[in-house]
Amino acid sequence: MSLPDWSGEVARYMLEEGLRNTLKIAAIALVGSTLVGITLGTLLTIDFLPLRALIRLYIEIWRGLPILVTIFIMFFALPAVSLSLRFDALTAGAIALILWGSAQVAETTRGAVQSIPREQHEAAAALGFGWVGRHAFVIMPQALRRLLPPLVGLLVNIIQNTTIVQVIGAAELLEAAKRQVERLTAPPPAGVGEIHSFEIYGAVMLIFFCISFPLTRLSAYLERRLS
Amino acid sequence: MTTVLAFGLDFSFLADTWSFIQDNFDELVAGLRRTIEVSLIAIAGAFVIGLVLGAARAYRIPVVSQLAAVYVEVIRNTPILVQIFFLYYGLTQGIGPWPGIRLEAFTVAWLAVMIWGGAFNTENFRAGFEAVPARYNEAGFALGFGRLATFLNVTLPIGGRIALPSSINTYISVVKNTSLMYVISYPELTTTVLQIQALTLQTVEAFTVLAATYLILVWTMSALIRLLESHLALPEDAR
Numbered sequence: 001m002s003l004p005d006w007s008g009e010v011a012r013y014m015l016e017e018g019l020r021n022t023l024k025i026a027a028i029a030l031v032g033s034t035l036v037g038i039t040l041g042t043l044l045t046i047d048f049l050p051l052r053a054l055i056r057l058y059i060e061i062w063r064g065l066p067i068l069v070t071i072f073i074m075f076f077a078l079p080a081v082s083l084s085l086r087f088d089a090l091t092a093g094a095i096a097l098i099l100w101g102s103a104q105v106a107e108t109t110r111g112a113v114q115s116i117p118r119e120q121h122e123a124a125a126a127l128g129f130g131w132v133g134r135h136a137f138v139i140m141p142q143a144l145r146r147l148l149p150p151l152v153g154l155l156v157n158i159i160q161n162t163t164i165v166q167v168i169g170a171a172e173l174l175e176a177a178k179r180q181v182e183r184l185t186a187p188p189p190a191g192v193g194e195i196h197s198f199e200i201y202g203a204v205m206l207i208f209f210c211i212s213f214p215l216t217r218l219s220a221y222l223e224r225r226l227s
Numbered sequence: 228m229t230t231v232l233a234f235g236l237d238f239s240f241l242a243d244t245w246s247f248i249q250d251n252f253d254e255l256v257a258g259l260r261r262t263i264e265v266s267l268i269a270i271a272g273a274f275v276i277g278l279v280l281g282a283a284r285a286y287r288i289p290v291v292s293q294l295a296a297v298y299v300e301v302i303r304n305t306p307i308l309v310q311i312f313f314l315y316y317g318l319t320q321g322i323g324p325w326p327g328i329r330l331e332a333f334t335v336a337w338l339a340v341m342i343w344g345g346a347f348n349t350e351n352f353r354a355g356f357e358a359v360p361a362r363y364n365e366a367g368f369a370l371g372f373g374r375l376a377t378f379l380n381v382t383l384p385i386g387g388r389i390a391l392p393s394s395i396n397t398y399i400s401v402v403k404n405t406s407l408m409y410v411i412s413y414p415e416l417t418t419t420v421l422q423i424q425a426l427t428l429q430t431v432e433a434f435t436v437l438a439a440t441y442l443i444l445v446w447t448m449s450a451l452i453r454l455l456e457s458h459l460a461l462p463e464d465a466r
Contacts (some may be wrong), residue, residue, distance in 0.1 A: 064445040065438055068407035068417060073434050080430035160306035167410060174309055181316070201317040205305045212304035 006192050007117055008181045010200065018176025019207065025172060027092060027161045029097035030155055036098060037105020038147075042135050044110045048050045062103040067164050070096040093165030093172075108150045112143035139205065149226060152219040156212050163208075177204045239432070247432035251423050258351040258419030265333075265415060266402045269341040274402060276345030277394060282351025282378065285386075295349055297337060308407055311339045315333035315411045332413040334404065348394050355390025357380055388459050395452045399445055406441070416440060 044055050058109050072093040078085035085096065100163065116139050124138040135218040184191040184200075248255065280295040282288075302310070315335045321327040330338070359382050367377035406417040414422070417437065424433035 010332055060446065062444065064440060064442045064449075066403040066417070068406045068409060069434075069441060072417075072421070073438065076424075077430055077434040150258045156304075163306040163308040164407070166308065174306070174312065178312070195320045198313075198318065198320040198322060200307060201313045204309050205301075205313060208305045208309060211299065213300065216300075216304060 006184055006196070007199075010184070010196075011086065011203075012201070013023040013180055014173060014176045014200075014207075017171055018173035021170065021176075022159070022162050025086050025094050025097065025165060025170070026126055026155070026159045027199045028094045029101055029162070032094070032098035033101025033105050033154065033158065036102035036149065038109050038140070040106040041109020042101060042113055042140070045113050059103040062099040064099075067096060067100050067161055068167060070099055071164060071168060089165065089168045089170035092168060093162070095171050097128075097158055097161060097165075100161070102152055104157075105151070106149075108147060109143065112146040113139055115146060116142050146215060146226065147224040149219050152222060155218065156215045159211060159215075160208065161227060171206055173207065177201060232315040243429070244432045244435050247427075248436060249411045251427075254419055255416075255436070256421060258414060258416040261336075261414060261419075262402070262405050262416040262444075265337045265340065265405050265408070265413075266349030266398075268337040269344055269401050270398045272337070272341035273397065274394070276341070277352045277390075277397075279349025280345070280349040281356060281390070284353040285356035285382075286350060299346045301348050301405075302343055303350075305405055306387070307339065307343045308410065310334060310343065310412060311407055314339055323446045331387055332408070332411045336408045336413045336415065338402050339408075340401045343404065344397050347400070351393040351397060352386070353392045354393070355388075356386035359386045378459050391451055391459060392456060395448065395455070399448045402444055402448065403441065 012161060040055050040058065044052060046052070046125050065073075071093055074087065074096045075089065078087070078092075113135075120138060120142065121134060124134040162172050163174040165172055166178070169175060171179075181195070181197045184194060184196050187193045239340040241444040280291070280298070284295050284299075286292075291320040314330060315332070319329050363381050363385065364377055367381040373381060405415055408415050409417045409421065412418060420433050424430055427433070
């Protein structure tokens with residue numbers, strides 16, 4: 001059984017354009033979510049009510065909204081508020097994913113930071129560390145061990161949720177696949193005049209499975225090793 | 228000008244939003260009703276799937292357990308949006324002797340989130356059942372209960388409560404995921420609001436209403452978790 005003639009060009013576009021953009025959005029979203037989330041989560045442990053309430057509101061809003069709605073807000077609603085807030089599809093999608101992802105990370109970070117014994121804070125303070133130094137050099141390195149399994153889990157979710165950026169036309173893997181399905185239905189020479197949605201969307205599922213499955217195993221392994 | 232100050236203390240923005248709701252009330256309610264309808268069907272289905280397959284996984288019932296594991300891994304490791312595309316667009320293509328299957332948007336709407344929620348719920352219930360200490364089951368056997376009766380009277384009530392918070396979280400995600408039916412043009416809440424927005428160009432008002440409605444739905448459900456948790460807490464946890 002050999003692959004049909006049309007498959008080479010389709011695969012090339014899906015991998016070179018689609019998968020590349022998917023990984024790009026995922027990488028930006030992961031780094032952004034981690035940095036913003038760890039900062040907010042650490043600030044959440046400060047006993048100052050207005051600050052806590054503000055961060056809590058941030059977490060509950062971006063965790064509560066469907067990511068699709070957040071993406072639409074970033075892409076359609078912000079430019080309606082001010083023209084300077086106009087982003088291209090990839091950027092709007094990445095911002096939406098960072099808002100959602102950082103809310104997840106903040107919540108787990110709070111728990112991880114609070115799980116570090118009081119004595120560690122006191123010892124660091126006795127060594128002359130300020131609040132920032134204490135958290136950056138003493139508390140966070142220890143909390144990171146606990147954060148690692150959920151961060152790998154977050155990466156899986158981010159990679160899967162990049163597909164939602166398809167709704168605003170960003171050329172990630174799903175959008176690339178959709179474009180190829182539509183192209184193939186056109187008569188030659190552009191397409192082949194046939195529907196190949198089953199194979200192509202099936203291939204998209206397979207690609208995501210091959211990326212996600214090892215990562216979910218890794219996350220589960222890290223979780224077990226920790227406990 | 229009114230919209231620039233939307234996040235300040237400009238009350239005309241609130242008035243605009245209120246008139247947006249009044250002008251499109253019937254469509255908005257119809258959209259919200261479809262979101263709730265699809266969610267309820269999916270949640271009921273996901274509950275049954277989770278209960279049955281979760282038990283099959285926990286008791287390692289041959290064949291069913293392995294099939295359930297494959298189902299769970301495939302659904303959890305592929306994006307739900309791709310699953311929706313596959314169900315709605317992928318299945319229409321016939322393969323060899325098999326004709327294509329054309330599912331209605333409504334069918335895909337509840338089916339996709341039900342399959343998705345069922346996979347996550349299988350894991351929730353499996354973990355819940357496995358968390359029931361073995362000595363509880365042994366006590367059940369000692370009292371003369373059979374395997375099924377022990378499951379129904381001991382494992383289910385205790386394991387079900389352990390699984391409750393995580394399964395309600397899954398149901399909340401199910402409600403949020405119904406918004407993805409926008410891609411198949413099923414007129415639930417998100418699709419409805421975007422259609423109104425395209426007609427009226429009241430972008431800020433439309434997204435304010437959309438976001439607020441989802442937050443009310445989701446926050447109500449999370450509040451319900453806390454209420455149920457305290458109500459159904461196991462006596463030993465309540466101490």
